[in-house]
Amino acid sequence: MIGLMTPDELEARLRETGARRYHIHHPFHRMLHSGKCSKGQVQAWALNRYYYQAMIPLKDASLIGRSEDQALRRGWRKRLDDHDGDDDRPGGIERWLRLTDGLGLDRADVTSTRLLLPATRFAVQAYVHYVRERSLLEAVASCLTEMFSPQIITERMSGMLAHYDYVTPEILSYFDKRPPQAERDASYALDWVKQHARTPEQQQAVLDTLMFKCDVLWCMMDALHYAYVTPGLISPGAFVPGDADG
Structure with a gap:
């Protein structure tokens, strides 16, 4: 068990942990950003990642629903607006579907989630x-991977636009708004965690939660690599790219 840290020491430990364990280091992401993926592999990534995007509002709504802290509820509900949008403004889910549309995937196939890899479904549901089930402190801390997302988004946009001629800025419009949203959300969650993790046990729970969330994201990348790169064993019923044989 760690000793009691100052809030700034806790933040430093969190940043060091995320820097080591975030999925920006995964081989599949390196392939994706460097132009090494086939179009079918890019499609598989977008289709599977959709499930994560679609479940984020359910996750956030459950956190809001269990919190008796009015300030936390007010601060957190911005996330629902960002992902669900409204009648006049498309949210993140709709913008992600523009990505899958632009990649040539059938929208009904994507939104049905019937073509997901099983490991994708299990990892997202675990999150x-x-x-829903852990302490409110751990629930808030599970979002701290957002501290590291602006870097991966920047690399993703520049790399995909440079290497895939079928990818356009319009297709990647989801990512236009995410860096400032992620920075805002990460700052809010980090401040809340630093204020409320007051014991060594609570601080360890926050660190363990960040590792769990990094593991969720890494597991999703592992599943893509196993199915669509090597050894190339696609689960029964999962998406099969048109270029799977070459």
Whole structure:
């Protein structure tokens, strides 16, 4: 068990942990950003990642619903607006579907989630259940991977636009708004965690939660690599790219 840290020491430990374990280091992401993926592999990534995007509002709504802290509820509900949008403004889910549309995927196939890899479904559900069932401190801390997302988004946009001629800025419009949203959300969650993790046990729980969330994201990348790169064993019923044989 760690000793009691100052809030700034806790933040430093969190940043060091995320820097080591965030999925920006995964081989599949390196392939994706460097132009090494086939179009079918890019499609598989976008289709599977959709499930994560679609479940984020459910995760956030469950956190809001269990919090008696009015300030936390007010601060957190911005996330629902960002992902669900409204009648006049498309949210993140709709913008992600523009990505899958632009990649040539059938929208009904994507939104049905019937073509997901099983490991994608299990990993995302594990995240949703974690937020619903663990302490409120751990639920908030599970979002701290957002501290590291602006870097991966920047690399993703520049790399995909440079290497894939079928990818356009319009297709990647989801990512236009995410860096400032992620920075805002990460700052809010980090400040809340630093204020409320007051014991060594609570601080360890926050660190363990960040590792769990990094593991969720890494597991999703592992599943893509196993199915669509090597050894190339696609689960029965999962998406099969048109270029799977070459």
